[in-house]
Each structure stands twice: as structure tokens, then as C-alpha cells.
Amino acid sequence: MSLPHATPHAPAAPAGPGARPAPAAAVHLSAPRYVLGELREDHTTIEGLRERARRFGMPPRAELWGWGSVHRTAKSLEALAAETARATLDGAGAAPADVDCLILCSTRFPGGPRTHGAFVENVMAATGLGAAAFTGLTLGRCANLLAGIRTAQAYVASGMHRTVMVVTADRVTDESVRMENFALFSDGAASCLVGADPLGPDTYEVVAGAGAQDPAGLDWSNEISSDLAREVNRQILDAAGMKTGDILGVLHANLYKPLVVLKERQAGFTREQLFLDNIPRVGHCFAADPLINLADRARAGTLKPDGHYLLASSVPGVRIAVLLRALPTPATAAAPEGTPA
Template sequence: MTAVHLSGLSRRHGHWHDLDRLTDDGAVSAASVAALRRGGLTRYAVFEEPPSTLYADCLAETLDRTGLPAADVDAVLFFSSTFSAYDDHADLAALCARFGIRDAFPLGMFLGQCTNFSSALTVAQGLAATQGLDNVLLLGVDALDDGRAARVLPGDVSVFSDTLVTCLLSRQRTDGHLVERVEHCYRPELHALHPQRDLLRYIDGFTGALGDVVGRLTKSTGRAPEAYAKLVLAHHARPVLRNFAATLGIPFDRVPTEGVGTLGHCFAYDQLITLSELAERGETSDGDALLAIGVGANYLYSATSFIRCEA
């Protein structure tokens, strides 16, 4: 597989609200808010303006942090759960025009939900390997329509925060995080299972799929789960994260949890944000192997091996 490195992550969030706002708006009960707080959640973000107004700020930061001229961007990969192929994405074309990004291959991804990040990494690797593209810009954005979807996940697992992320995947760079390997496991039969109503079947399906996808990663890399310095997960309640760690046999003290309380669940961007935050805080070192797990809508599972690389 062609080596690509992830770097230059920039992010924006909406206006921050305390969890009590959820009960004030009639979205959930006080009991649900109490359960979220017990799990470590404290706040969530809501965009009060179109997120497209923030695209330029994030892109400028990513280009500045990586030192990449805009003209050297070979592809722009847009991924989102809340913006579909039916939306008008002329704002993305306007963004590219504004920065002088020309002849870059535009691509959109929408189906992976909270595994959109690993799907995007897979596609970017493929573009580098088969199309000879050196620099793939990733732009991810999600803004929940509270009138159409619940902001609190079933079982009071977490609360969604509107988020915008940009970053670079490059085969020219050697800093940031090497994307060593990405594996996916698709279990469409699990789509109808409810984590509470179908608890036993859900647990069986969940643990089976998680074991399969991590097993594939272990076979590809030769590295067992316990050999990873960090287990990077979505920003879910801490008991949920403990279950992931226990299932994989990884000590819970290797699971970063800071983002649970400070950010909430940033759709498909939690893992990318956590990788960047760990590096910025000096909590990972050159050569550290990091395991990121994603679960999209209960039926798409991903396991990604990253290697921390210092400039």
C-alpha cells in the first residue's frame, strides 16, 4: 500500500451549550441529561451560521500548517453524514476557486456515518496508489438538523456536536501520522437492531464484527491490539469506552477521554481530532502505534492503524 501521512488538521465547532439546554428545548428528559453527565458529557455545539462560511478559515489553517501551496492539491474529498449528494455543493467549488485549487479531483462520501473518516482515508490511499495523486485534501462537516434527527444518541451514549474539519493526506510528507492500514467490516444485517430493545443480539453482532475487523488489522500489520500505545475511540460515555477497551483486551488507561467532556460526539471526526490533540499535547511520540476504531450506524466497523511520525 502506498504510504500516506495525515497532517495539518484544523477544526471549527458551533456555539457551545450546556446539556441542560436539551431539557429546556424539550429534546430529552432530565434523566437522560443526568445519564449523559454520569458518562462524562458536559456540553455540545450547534452551528448558528452555515458551516460553509467557515470552510475558508479551516482550509487556510491546514494549508498554513502543512506549508502546501493550494495549487498542489490533487484531490478534494468531502465527507459528511448530514449533507447528502442531493445538496447543492457549489460552495465547495467556490472554495476551491477562491484558493486557486484547480484541476483537483472532487469527490463526495456520505454513507459511512461515524466511520466516514476511515472510509475517506481508504479512498485517499486508493487515489494515491492508483491515480498517482500526491496531496488529497479532506473536508468533513456535519450540522445536525434538530427538527429531523435526535441530537442525543440512543441509550444516552453521547450527544452530537456540529463540527467542521479539514486535513491533508499526502504521500510527499513524512510527518504527522502514517496511515499504516485501514480495515472495514460491513454487517448490514445489524442495521435493524436496537442497542436496548435487541440487547443480546446487538452485543453478539457488535462483538463479532469488532473482533473480525481488528483481527483483519492484526493479520495485516502483525500487531496485536495490546501492542498499541493508544486506543482512539469516538467521544461516547466512559462506560461505553470501557466496553470497547475490555472487548479488545486493551487497558482503559490507554483510551484518551478528554474529548468526551470538552467536545461531545463530533460525528466522524472524533478520532482525527483526538490524534491531533494527543500529538499537540506531547502525549504520543515518534514511532507510537495508535489504534482507531469506528462504528457507523451499528453496521459498518473500521479499525485503522496509525504510526506517529515527528518531523
């Protein structure tokens, strides 16, 4: 089993003899945004849902599993990626020229080496990021986005880049597998900026992040590992000097409700720390779920200034999480003591 170390903020610069280590530079996540497939339909429209449920040994009880809506799209992945990226730029009040790196994440980039160049070109042209460096990230499956955010954090902390756009986009291409034994899939995309500076009113400090892997458990047929989740929690909480109960909310993947509750409680969280509302409303948008859930909670005004929130995603053999602190908005920061936020 491979268990990488947690990363709190950024690594401090090496200190000379007798010198104090320089404080770690802060890294921020700004303007989380998302787009969903434009066709919102009831789960009963999913091809062969009852037959697949029977094959999986699942009683067809929508309220039990959290079956609700699914979102389909006729748009390309490039269009989804560009749409959410533009929303993030607008939300941050940033210009495309402010972004010096783009990390594109997807469970499956269309085509192959002959078409991937055009794919990247189309996304960058549609968002105005033509001068930015770029990279692609795919092998983490539905943990791709958090792997991308951790990569962006490392880029910024090291000084390699100052502002990184992270985008994930996915869509179902075979309707017969829109239902799996762990989730109902929706098409969608999500994005954020990871940078040295807070950008816009919707900004979070990246407090720590960690990932853990079990290469022997990566096969699709394996279960999600609570052991890996507990190990990631340990690394993050040790790095942040916190306890599990200090986390006000867990922004997890929108898998079936019983699975989410079981696995996250086995990881050490309470049901009250989970966010289950988007399971029936949104469905499982591949890797985008943690950012979708963060954006929705922020929009609903349920995030507390200075509160700590955990973006988390598990797939068989992998757990990745990123701990954020919600920065006070100018209005809440200026409010007199005792004033409700």
C-alpha cells in the same frame, strides 16, 4: 457479513519471474486539524435533555455519561469545511495547488442534485482547490471520515493522486435530536492531507487500515458490534505484524463514556489505551472525532515518536479503523539517545 481485507501501506507492484516484489510505497497523513461550533454551551442548554434521558432510560448523571459541553454553529457546512481545510494547508505548509483531489464527507449534504454543485464550488473556491478532482462520501454516517481516509490512501497508493485533502463537516439542524441515546452531538469539521510525502511537522505514516460490515446490522436501532471491531483489529494487526498491546492509543468516537469503554474493551483494548477526555469537552462531532482526538493529543505532547495510534469509528453495522505511526519530528529525530522526547 462482509469483511474486506486490511490494506497495509500500498499494494506492491506485480513482480516478474524471479524478481523480488517491490516494497509497498508509504502513505502519510499530515496536519490533522479541526474547528468546532463557535457557541460552546453547557449540556443543560440542550432542548428536552431530561425528558429524552428519561425516555432512553438514562439516569441524569452527567459525570457517568460524560455530559459536558456541546458546540453549536451558525455557520454553513461550506464555511466549516473551508475553515478546517485552510487550517490543514497552513499546518502542512502546503499550497492549494499541491492538492490534486478533495474528498468531502458529511452525514447529510444540504439540498440535492440541484444544489450540490454550488456546495462543492463554494468549498473549493474558499480553499483555492479549484483545479482538484473531488468526490463526496456520506453513507457511512459517523464512520464517513475514516472511509474517506481509506479512500484517499487507496488513491495515493495506486498512483491516481499524489496529495488528497479529506474533509468532514456536520451540524445538527434539529435541536430536538442533539441528544441521542449514545451521544451528545456537537457541530464541527475536521481535515487532513493524505499523500505520498510527509507534509509539515505533524505527520503520520499510514501503517494499515481495515473495515468490516454487517449489512443486516445497519439499522439505526441496532447496537454497535464488538465482533466487527475485533475483526478489524485482526486484519490490521495481522497486516502490521503487531499485537493489540502494541497500540499506544485508540482515537475513537466521543460517545458516552460507558458505551465507549464497554465496546472498546470488548474489542480487546484496555481502558488505558482509550482517550476519554474529549467526551465532556467536545461532545460527539459526528465523523470528526478520531481526527479531533488525534490533533488534541498531538498538541498536548502525549504522542510518542514511532508510537502506533489507531483511528477508529463504529456505527451499527460498520467498523472502520486506520493504524498510524507517529513520525519523529526533526527535533526528536536529532536528539541524542536517552534524551526525553
